Amino acid sequence: MEIDKKTARKIDRELQSLRERIGADRKTLNEVFDKPTLLAFGKLISDRILKFIDFPISTGKEANVFRAVTPDDRIVAVKVYRIATSNFNRMIYYIRGDPRFAPIGRSKREIINQWVKKELKNLERLQEIEVPAPKPIRALQNILVMEYIGDHNYPAPLLKDIEMKDPERICNEIIGYIKKMYIEGDIIHSDLSEYNILFYKNRPYLIDLAQGVVSEHPFAFDFLKRDIENVVKFFRRHGVIYNAREIFRELIA
Known part of the structure; x- marks a missing residue:
């Protein structure tokens, strides 16, 4: 070139x-x-x-x-x-x-x-x-x-850096994304955490998708379980208590 x-x-x-x-x-x-x-x-x-x-x-x-x-x-x-x-x-x-x-x-x-x-x-x-x-x-x-996700002056902040007014709603949205990706898109983020979720206009956005895999990947379930555990662990610190194992089992059932 x-x-x-x-x-x-x-x-x-x-x-x-x-x-x-x-x-x-x-x-x-x-x-x-x-x-x-x-x-x-x-x-x-x-x-x-x-x-x-x-x-x-x-x-x-x-x-x-x-x-x-x-x-x-x-x-x-x-x-x-x-x-x-x-x-x-x-x-x-x-x-x-x-x-x-x-x-x-x-x-x-x-x-x-x-x-x-x-x-x-x-x-x-x-x-x-x-x-x-x-x-x-x-x-x-x-x-x-x-x-580009953000306004003219600043990029959208990471989830880890914001003050959440309704953490339960945001947690449910993100878990909903995980489920929709797996069920409708046959895709697993594989490295999901508060460090690669942006928050803009009261809505979470997923980023850093390069490591995302389809369900045929030999370690797909391990990645899916880890994504759910990371999200549940983060929101537990904000008073939202969910059982990661139950969410995972229901999703793959």
Whole structure:
């Protein structure tokens, strides 16, 4: 994949502007924006998916999420998986047992690219069954462009960071999402917790779906049970008492 000089100069200007806005040094940004990633961004710009990167939203162990702007001035979220710091053994664990994906190579970039496609497919599945989650827009190599959840000034907060007025209602909604995903979508989040649920306009939104698996995965029930236990454990701290084992048994019965 090659990009023209005009696009390359534009990307370089955007990265310099980003460095100045967030105070990041060149080494830090180079870990995120290596040459293949820059080429992929160039493709997204030339395809008129993106116009520029605005500022960082979050930084995780394996990926950085940025707010970005499209050519028609819509705000979107852009997730960039870092090749240098991703846990490839963990990724393989979730990909290999998923019958939707062909056997993958051993190169880090091949694994990352498959991981991003997996997140795209899982987000598409949630859109189909109307479980609140960011709407996916485009996946390209280690980059995922998706709907931005939040207002013009701030991204939506994580569930762990909000003060809940009605925790029982929110708990019931999230458990309802888990059930709907399993029954109607044949999909299990596989890493659900208060750390990957956004709360916006009085509604929870699920994020970080790359590790999501279908029920044919050999560890699907283990993941489903863990998701339920994580949610029940979190809400127990807020006075909502449910039995995770009973919810799990009723769901798989």
